[in-house]
Amino acid sequence: MQRDTKQRDAIRQVFHTHDAPLLPGEVLRLAQRAVPSLSLATVYRTLSAFARENLLRVVALPAEPPRYEKADKHHHHHFVCRQCQRVYEVHACAGDVQRMVPDGFQMDAHEITLYGVCADCALP
Ligand SMILES: [Zn+2]
Ligand SMILES: [Zn+2]
Structure with missing residues (x-):
């Protein structure tokens, strides 16, 4: 029980200090700084639990x-x-995405993903 709380706290802390969407493997690597014995299975289990509790989003x-x-x-x-x-x-957002919706349709959400090369990788 005590150990579980410590693992949960370590995983939660990772998301407070890293403001980007993380893969389970990245969460494992970062949370292991606090709890070296942490396993990938525990990370998967805890991430699913946090998602069910609406602390995290997939x-x-x-x-x-x-x-x-x-x-x-x-x-x-x-x-x-x-x-x-x-x-x-x-x-930032694309602006007036409502304009893209055909007549008679009702939009309640949108997803936009940009692809390219990040500033680190763009360096010569
Ligand atoms: Zn948007
Ligand atoms: Zn990059």
Whole structure:
């Protein structure tokens, strides 16, 4: 029980300090700094539990394994670097996406994913 709480806290802490959608393997690596004995199975189990408790949200990008981010973030999109595969948050929106909706349709959400090369990878 005590050990469980420590693991949960370590995983939760990762999302407070890393403001990007994370893969379970990345969460494992970062949380192991606090709890070296942490296993990938525990990370998967805890991430699913956090998602059920609405602490985390699953970020499902096309052709990418699911990542997790904090559920209480405001509206944002993602940039996928084709070189390093990292996913960044983009705090901007396309503007009037409502214009794209055909007459008679009612939109309640939208997903926009940007692809390219991140600033780190673009350096010569
Ligand atoms: Zn990159
Ligand atoms: Zn948007």
